[in-house]
Amino acid sequence: MRDGFALEILHQDKNSSARYGLLKTPHGVVELPMFMPVGTQATVKMLSPEELIDAHSGVVLANTYHLALRPGTKLVKEAGGIHSFMNYHGPMLTDSGGFQVFSLTKLRDPITEEGVSFKDPLSGNRYFFSPESVIEMEEDIGADIIMSFDECAPYPVTYEFMKNSVERTIRWEKRCLAAHKRKDQALFGIIQGGNFPSLRQYCAKELTSLPFDGFSIGGTAIGEPRYVEYHEVGLTLPYLPYDKPRYLMGIGSLDMMFDGIRRGVDMFDCVLPTRLARHGTLMTSEGRINIKKACYIHDFTPLDPKCDCYCCQNYTRAYLHHLMRCEEGFGARLLSIHNIRYLIKTMEEARIAIKEDRFLEYASDVLKCYKTERGC
DSSP, X not given: OOTTOEEEEEEXXXXXXXXXXXXXXXXXXXXXXXXEXXXXXXXXXXXXXXXXXXXXXXXXXXXXXXXXXXXXXXXXXXXXXXXXXXXXXXXXEEEOSHHHHHHOTTTBOOOOSSOEEEEOTXXXXXXXXXXXXXXXXXXXXXXXXXXXXXXXXXXXXXXXXXXXXXXXXHHHHHHHHHHOOOTTSEEEEEEOOTTOHHHHHHHHHHHHTSOOSEEEEOSOSSSXXXXXXXXHHHHHGGGSOTTSOEEETTOOOHXXXXXXXXXXXXXXXXXXXXXHHHTXXXXXXXXXXXTTSGGGTTOOSBSOTTOOSHHHHHOBHHHHHHHHHTXXXXXXXXXXXXXXXXXXXXXXXXXXXXXXXXXXXXXXXXXXXXXXXXXX
């Protein structure tokens, strides 16, 4: 691994491939498995860096595509890097922006071997991303962990389409390795291949033969059915090295996270908890709650009696219902604090369960509550 990085696996659950470990980074040591809040534009929506720390966050994400458009990665570098720019001094990770670029189907030119040209949907300015330019931008941003630039193919596509896409991804990621110069940043490879077993295996074997510091499972949660997501993860994990971090990108639902942990995944991220919160939906130990429902008008109990977050320790369901019905920003802020803390706390409890060889039992108990929306 790069300077300042080390992965130590301390225990594997006796009944599954779930594993507990420590990941050392230049900005601190984090426990695995973990959920990583997403701060796309150098901010986790509705939360301050201090509130993230209070929620016991470890790694926080930012996105290269969005920061390249606004305010520009050179400005972030001028500010002293992403940690100084947003005043979060824990470990950080930047996605390469590959998913965002390739989702702009009506605003980008055809993909070439050199890279992809696209129009900024906000300003109309044109940009060109190549493996080399993306790595340069990620080095300017300065996160502890950076992702390679890959081609994220849509779902569904033909075998031939995916094969060509995987071949390009491998070539691009080799170029990312060659371009990466900073010794204080870990560079992860991204495994693609869709739902095709031979292509997942091929991509994984090709990339794991290269000196990446960790590996991500890409191309999931892009519109495919849930059973396909499970299958894609299962196709990839057997080919990932045991001694490097494993990251399942874009996943924040507990069923997928627990399935990933069961198979040996270490890291997850998603915008889901804050997005749900802004619409009044809460993840709680008693199941999902829609706080906008009328049954909470006179409910003066905490949102989640088992939660230690600022929201649950200080405000009632009745007050949260009032704020959300009045569309007050403070309501969305409080609910976001809770949802982020809920997922982080769930991962804390999952780590304890792994160390005690009872992860499968723990996951089953949590999902029994989580899968049903709490009635009024």
